[in-house]
Amino acid sequence: MKKALFLSGGWDGHHPEKIVQLFAEDLRARGLEPEIVTTLEPLADVEKLKTYALVFPCWTMGTLTNEQEQGLVAAVRAGLGLAGIHGGMGDAFRGRLDYEWMVGGHFVGHPHVGDYEVRVTDHTDPITAGLPEVFAFRSEQYYLLVDPVVHVLAETDYRHEGRVVRMPVAWTKSWGAGRVFYNALGHQPEEFVQFPDARRLTVQGCLWAAGLL
Secondary structure, three states, X not given: OEEEEEEEEEOHHXXXXXXXXXXXXXXXXXXXEEEEEOOOHHHHOHHXXXXXXXXXXXXXXXXXXXXXXXXXXXXXXXXXXEEEEHHHHHOEOOOOHHHHHHHOEEEEEOOOEEEEEEEEOOOOOHHHOOOOOEEEEEEEOOEEEEOOOOXXXXXXXXXXXXXXXXXXXXXXXXXXXXXEEEEOOOOOOOHHHHOHHHHHXXXXXXXXXXXXX
């Protein structure tokens, strides 16, 4: 069975322990053996990282050493899958530019917190299989700086000072031989129970990044 490494830590406000447990069990049921750690030390060991199919960082903010950043970047470039959600991946390790480039974007803010719609933009991708054209979500609506080379899977309309812009919500990116998936949804673990389409999007994105979809 392929293995997935879950990194649980960082800012407690994103409930990393509960988020990691939720998706570790979802992925176990779909053929990935989870390993949960509460340290970033494994990231410095490139050869060890290559024994996993997927790494799932749930570590809002936090600090990477140079060795840890370069280890992760090198392992993904060599074929390790990378997938995550919300601030646990999109607001992790601020200022680590190689990490941010690999992810394909970074959190800036969330002035709107409440109800909004998520619109699927690519129904041919296996990650979006079974999702409706539009689904509802209620939480922080992330505003992100996004790499123009990412492949956007879902977006939302972001309203700011009388203007409406299309803001990516979920995307994929290639990083060498590695597959990268990011989903901006999910401030609270309960949101993935209340809004199962967001959960399905995340699980299928993880499976794709791990080479199982």
